[in-house]
Amino acid sequence: xxxxxxxxxxxxxxxxxxxxxxxxxxxxxxxxxxxxxxxxxxxxxxxxxxxxxxxxxxxxxxxxxxxxxxxxxxxxxxxxxxxxxxxxxxxxxxxxxxxxx
Amino acid sequence: xxxxxxxxxxxxxxxxxxxxxxxxxxxxxxxxxxxxxxxxxxxxxxxxxxxxxxxxxxxxxxxxxxxxxxxxxxxxxxxxxxxxxxxxxxxxxxxxxxxxxxxxxxxxxxxxxxxxxxxxxxxxxxxxxxxxxxxxxxxxxxxxxxxxxxxxxxxxxxxxxxxxxxxxxxxxxxxxxxxxxxxxx
Numbered sequence: 001x002x003x004x005x006x007x008x009x010x011x012x013x014x015x016x017x018x019x020x021x022x023x024x025x026x027x028x029x030x031x032x033x034x035x036x037x038x039x040x041x042x043x044x045x046x047x048x049x050x051x052x053x054x055x056x057x058x059x060x061x062x063x064x065x066x067x068x069x070x071x072x073x074x075x076x077x078x079x080x081x082x083x084x085x086x087x088x089x090x091x092x093x094x095x096x097x098x099x100x101x
Numbered sequence: 102x103x104x105x106x107x108x109x110x111x112x113x114x115x116x117x118x119x120x121x122x123x124x125x126x127x128x129x130x131x132x133x134x135x136x137x138x139x140x141x142x143x144x145x146x147x148x149x150x151x152x153x154x155x156x157x158x159x160x161x162x163x164x165x166x167x168x169x170x171x172x173x174x175x176x177x178x179x180x181x182x183x184x185x186x187x188x189x190x191x192x193x194x195x196x197x198x199x200x201x202x203x204x205x206x207x208x209x210x211x212x213x214x215x216x217x218x219x220x221x222x223x224x225x226x227x228x229x230x231x232x233x234x235x236x237x238x239x240x241x242x243x244x245x246x247x248x249x250x251x252x253x254x255x256x257x258x259x260x261x262x263x264x265x266x267x268x269x270x271x272x273x274x275x276x277x278x279x280x281x282x283x284x285x286x
Contacts, residue, residue, distance in 0.1 A: 015202035016118040022194035050148040055219020057232035079255035
């Protein structure tokens, strides 16, 4: 277990999530990609705490914030999906590429 | 032992993460994402972050179950009955993801990371608890306000016709203005 190994794992999770967020058509699947990217941040935050600065809680707090971001992102994402689905019967991004309300 | 567990969990997290976007069933994708999160939480447990690891396990299990419900609501290709492509823009996205990963790895390997400063606490849970209830309390306050704002905003966004639509901007209508009469009057 080294810092490099943990960070490379975090980078891999981030890149996979980025791929998902860019390729998926369904808004719900895009949110899964974003969650996977934040998952990488979780791993990196924990690794920095353990390998660089374990004497203070800063690394743990980054993880705490990232976990909160994940939950809030999902809640807002589903609310936006519900709103656009209700207004225009749209659940894929290709149908929502204009700015018309 | 720690090394073996790290690599098993790391490969598990990445493989299930890739699997999320290979599945043509969104329900299966949800549970693969859960598996990826659980592997990530396992990595945090390996680092001695017992509290945060368990929070992620519990939270993500609940979150993915909720997500599965939404998946069923907004599912493409429900029950495999409507086969269709769920992806677009695949080649540029692959290039962007690979370039990002390569760039990050290069940065990770080339950066001279600092040596560990200070000793690990006996109890990491105690450490984070004392931080958020002491010097870092502002963070906890901001998180609390953000959660409250999200709760309000998501309800506002998801509500179809609220009381202001039914009873007017000043809530002064005696009878609600509904397209179809019904509900409580």
